């Protein structure tokens with residue numbers, strides 16, 4: 001209890017500093033807008049602060065936080081935010097995609113399709129659920145297949161808009177693979193569109209970024225053919 005109080009004091013001081021830092025975005029328009037001091041707190045400090053705030057949200061909604069089923073929820077939500085669904089906000093959690101020499105001289109398209117996208121809408125903090133299809137045509141290098149999935153997951157696990165997520169994944173793949181020949185297509189359902197607001201459960205959102213050879217119709221069509229074939 002003593003330790004928790006100390007952490008909550010850190011939060012109160014931190015909030016004051018944050019107000020001053022609010023407009024202090026340091027990154028490019030493609031980066032998720034994070035403040036300079038985004039990484040000053042440890043994961044455990046963040047969890048303690050979020051837990052306190054989520055307790056207040058539930059309390060304000062009138063929920064009885066002495067109830068057996070509810071009392072652990074603020075801590076559960078806080079841990080889930082920091083360790084799971086917003087895990088991709090911290091650059092330490094970025095997957096390492098070691099490059100291997102393309103020793104087979106494979107110079108055709110590699111497509112990794114149906115990669116699960118589980119993200120969160122940054123406007124409403126509700127899920128975005130869908131699939132990403134990514135492809136590249138190698139030059140000198142290849143990376144492990146699972147790294148394609150990991151790169152998608154890393155950028156999905158943060159508050160997002162689908163367009164930025166698409167561009168972030170595309171840029172990361174270009175850097176990791178040292179080629180511009182990269183395609184990214186994401187099809188996703190936004191719970192903020194389905195379960196509230198306009199309440200449309202049948203629409204979905206498609207975004208795509210084609211670079212290098214994929215700007216040419218021939219390669220783009222081949223990619224789309226692979227994505228659509230089952």
Ligand SMILES: Nc1nc2c(ncn2[C@@H]2O[C@H](COP(=O)(O)OP(=O)(O)OP(=O)(O)O)[C@@H](O)[C@H]2O)c(=O)[nH]1
Pocket residue numbers: 121122123160161162163190192193196197198
């Ligand atoms: N471009 C884009 N918009 C998104 C994405 N996710 C959610 N949105 C939209 O963000 C907008 C936020 O608009 P607001 O008018 O401020 O929010 P709102 O009053 O809750 O809007 P409604 O959803 O129409 O009820 C909504 O139109 C959402 O559909 C996304 O990935 N990309």
Ligand SMILES: [Zn+2]
Pocket residue numbers: 121122123124125126190192193
């Ligand atoms: Zn939303």
